[in-house]
Amino acid sequence: MSLVNADLSRINKCFKSPSWKPSAASRRNKNAKALLAEEQKVLAERQQQNGSSNKNFMDAANYFNLEAPPSLVPRKWYCDITGLEGKYRSVGSGLRYHDKEVYAVIKTLAPGVDQQYLELRHANVILR
Amino acid sequence: MTSTPYSQLRSRGDTPVLPPPLVYKIRDAQPTLEPEPVTHGWKAGLPIAIDLGSYQTRIGYTSSDLPSHIFPTLSSKLRDRKISKTYHLVGNDIYLDNAARQTARSPFDGNILANWDLVENILDYSFSKIDVQSIDRVDNPIVINEAVGSLFSQRKNLQELLYECYNVPSASVGIDSMFSFYKNGGRNGLVISSGHEASYVIPVYNGKGIFSKSKRIDWGGHQSSQFMMDLLGMKYPTFPSKLNQAQSTFLVQDHCYMSTDYKEELNHFLDFDGLETRERVVEAPYTEVVANQKSEEELAKIAERRKESGKRLQEQAAKMRSEKLAQKESELIYYKELKERVAELLTKRDQQHLLETEGFDDERALLRTINDLEKSIKRSRKDDDGDENESVEVEVPTFPLLDIDDSELDAEQIKAKRHQKLLKANWEARQRFNEEKKLEKLKKQEEERKEKEWREDNLSSWIEDKRGKLNNLLQKKRDRQKLKEELSNRKSLASQMRMKSIASLAAETKGSKRRRANGGGSGSGGSAGSSANGATGDVDPDDTFGADDGDWSIYRDIVNVIDSEAEEEERQEIEMLENSLLEFDPDFSIEDTLEAEMDWRKSTIHMFLRGPREFDPLSQAHSYRMHLNVERIRVPEVLFQPTIAGIDQAGITEVSRMILLERLNADTRSSISKKIFLTGGQTLFPQFDQRVRSEFTSILPTGAEFNVTRANDPLLDAWKGMAKWANAEESKDSFLTKSEWHEMGPDYIKEHQFTVQ
Known part of the structure; x- marks a missing residue:
């Protein structure tokens, strides 16, 4: 019963404009990737309109120039299995490991599991 | 001599009976029984503040201190096939029904609003829950948040929704973390805001965000809980119950903390001593199976x-x-x-x-x-x-x-x-x-006597001999292990040798067949010997295979199976040697035995998976337990080292250093770096502020004074700031009216201190 009471389509929405119809463009379902591509286009267009001399516009924050740049400090490595310090790298799979005990575990991993571990840090091999 | 298991020897006397471990139940989202209640008190012209976050939405009239409704930004379409009815459930109401919870979707894709039907659902729900009574319009000014650097299309769609669908008289858009900073009385400072989908570092000067110098790190609470779920999935691949997103989020919230010195803490995290206090044991719900008790x-x-x-x-x-x-x-x-x-x-x-x-x-x-x-x-x-x-x-x-x-x-x-x-x-x-048996017995006694004599005569040489034998056996064991590993690799030398033997065996069989066929064809062999030869086919005068028993081992080699009988024999022999050494060799202690080497107390993997106690694989309770240890600091650490989770971005410290030291001029820098302000759900990790303090000490010039403060309420201060600001004098000119919107066109906003550009 409570489901019926909670159902949004049955709730009184007097505050909505009766003539409201969303524009088709806004409701086409796009994922983030498509939206970002669109945004890039818009940005390029506006830049052209404003002229590249407009420093203000170039400096303004947008989705893309906000992104933090890659790190410049030397990367630290951690064991892929335990998360401890990972000084060594397994030659076959590329997994990082902490000590010989973890290495013994790596050697007995079922095929494919090494890639799953690598996927945790987006270092897996992606076949296309 | 009877063999005593290592664990018994070890536990004799020195292990007191342990109290039961502290076990935490894994929390899950609780089902609700009643729909979200409606809050009354609508008045025309009373501003409404909406904090539309990717984790939660908070909404309420700015006249109150707190948002009247806080709910997850989720919407669910549920179809009941039996009565062919569809329910649209939003926010807290999705917890009314388990299926609704499963199908709930967020309008966000990452930190971008992507699904506007769902946004409309959520706003409908919000306005109906605060009982907006004006007809065909929401007759209230709106303050709503957006992310730094949100897309043009997002602003456009949001305005279209507000001005066309809800007919709001005026609206203002601002950055949530700026409102939170404002609420906490900040004018100058570096705002570190870590939310559900992303984290931001924003310098603020004279109460105004310098967004062009800000940076975003693509890591938030959502990613943390996903990371935790993946880590645990890999750690316990055979765990009997499946962790859901809500449970994983609770695990992160309840048990993770920010390490103040990650490297140092990591080095000793899995040490046996004190692991019990460092780890958290969590238990998934299960129904106990009680075995039939017999009298x-x-x-x-x-x-x-x-x-x-x-x-x-x-x-x-x-x-x-x-x-x-x-x-x-x-x-x-x-x-x-x-x-x-x-x-x-x-x-x-x-x-x-x-x-x-x-x-x-x-x-x-x-x-x-x-x-x-x-x-x-x-x-x-x-x-x-x-x-x-x-x-x-x-x-x-x-x-x-x-x-x-x-x-x-x-x-x-x-x-x-x-x-x-x-x-x-x-x-x-x-x-x-x-x-023969008697003889054997005599021989054995004789051997034992000799052993004893030897031992009493020259203990050191006896020990040397025994140790040599033991080492030989252990080496053999290791070699076998190595061979097994090598055989699992197709390209290894051992595998290639094996293939070679198989090939040569195959070639030999073929050759002998051919020879036999030739002999029959010529008809030269008429003797009884040759007929016998033809019948069995395996008698070839040149073939000496099998004359030596060792020849047969080639089949064992190529079949590639473990000879369990031989292994057991070897194990017994090792144990015997160890026992006699234990008895007579003063330098050979229980710690040197093979069993001691395999003891779980010394195993890092055991500490990692099962904590500082013995694991009973038959115990149902044990199999439903997970031990959170390294994960407790590993998951929050990603904010400072995004490479841990494979994010190719600099961490909070590096980004802050870059902003402060490279992108700001000296004057602004000195006033901004005096205050580091933390807001957003992720900064709720215990010790987050201590960590930030120690990190900033390392990047700021020595002696630089600064303080690190966390928002009073990192989750709700954004909304509170919106409410405070909407009622303050300074916001008077910052609302964009509907007619202005019509005039200026899509995605124009009125600039104020908390907006981008």
Whole structure:
């Protein structure tokens, strides 16, 4: 019963404009990737309109120039299995490991599991 | 010498009975029974603040101190097939129904608003829950948040929704973390805001965000809980219940904390000492299976029955074994006689004839049979070795018929004679066997005596010898392990050698077949020998395979299986050596044994998976437990080292350093770096502020004064700031009215201190 009471389509929405119809463009379902591509286009267009001399516009924050740049400090490595310090790298799979005990575990991993571990840090091999 | 398990030796005396471990239940989202209540108090013109976050939406009239409704930004479409009805459930109402919870979707894709139907659902729900009563319009100014650097299309869609769908008179858009900073009285400072989908570092000068110098790190609470879920999935691949997103989020919230010195803490996290206080044991819900309890009497009865039947079986097996052994012995004698008889015959032809009547192809086959029999008898005797209560027959049975010639007996007696002959052979075999056993025993005693003498004479050389033997065995074990590993790799030398042996064996079979075919074709071989050759196909004068017993090991090598029997034997031998060393070698302690080496107390993996206690694989409770240890600091650490989770971005410290030292001029820098402000759900991790303090000490010039403050309420201060600001004088000119919107066109906003551009 409570489901019926909670159902949004049955709730009184007097505050909505009766003539409201969303524009088709806004409701086409796009994922983030498509939206970002669109945004890039818009940005390029506006830049052209404003002229590249407009420093203000170039400096303004947008989705893309906000992104933090890659790190410049030397990367630290951690064991892929335990998360401890990972000084060594397994030659076959590329997994990082902490000590010989973890290495013994790596050697007995079922095929494919090494890639799953690598996927945790987006270092897996992606076949296309 | 009886062997004592290592764990017993170790636990003798020095391990007190441990109190039960502290186990946390894994929290899950609680189902609700009633729909979200409605808040009354609507008045035309009263501003409404909406904090539309990717984790939660908070909404309420700015006249109150707190948002009246806080709910997850989720919407669910639920279809009941039985009554063919569709329900649209939003926010807290999705917890009314389990299926609704499962199908709930967020309008956000990452930190971008992507699904505007769902946004509309959420706003409908919000306005209806605060009981907006104006007709065809929401007659209230709106303050709503957006992310730094949100897309043009997002602003456009949001304005379209507000001005066209809800007909709001005016609206203002701002950055949530700026409102939170404002609420906490900040003017200058560096705002670190870590939310559900992303984290931001924003310098603020004179109350105004410098967004062009800000940076975003693509890591937030959502990613954290996903990371936790993936980590645990890999850690416990056979965990009996599946973790859902809500549970994983609770795990992160309840058990993770920010390490103040990650490297140092990590180095000792899994040490045995104190691990119990560092780790958190969490338990998934399960229903206990209670085994049928039987009364003591019943149990005793069952044990008795089992014992009896076991005894009977043992007896039967022993009887069968001895019968079989006797039969084999008599067969052996018979074949040995046959061998002699064959040797007595003069011509080859006669020999062959005799052999063939006895069912052998040639003499070699006979020899092989004899050899096999001898071996199997030896083996079964060895098995019986431990049987001490073997009754020794004192009485010598007589076999009278054997001395009488066949011609003096009738058919019946001949039969009896044959039987007696067998019995005699049997008896003799047994005698021989007992004799041998006695000898063996003597030999053993002698050996032991010698050992003792040696030991007492020259302990060091004895120890050296034993240790050498032990090391040999251990080395063999290691080598075997290595070989096994190498064989699993197709390209390894060991695998290639194996393939080579297989190939050469295959080639040999082929070759001999060809040879045989040639011989038959020419018709030159007409002798009995050649016909036997043709029949069996494995007799080739050049083929010496099998003459040496070692030849057969090639099959063992290529079949590539573990010889469990041999391994068990080896293990026993190791244990025996270890035990005698333990007894007599003062330098050989219990810590040096193989079992001690394999002890779970020394295993990092055990500490990682099962904590500082023994794991009982049969215990249901144990199998439903997860041990959070390294994960507790590993998951929050991603904010400072995004590479841990494979994010190719700099962490909070590096980004802040870059912004402060490279992108701001000295004046603004000095005033901004004095205050580091933390807001957003992720900054709720315990010790987050301490970590930030120590990190900033390292990047700011020595002696630079700064303080790190966390928002009063990192989750709600954004909304509170919106409410405060909407009622303040300074916001008067910052609302964009509907007519202005019509005039200025899409995605124009009125700039104020908390907006971008």
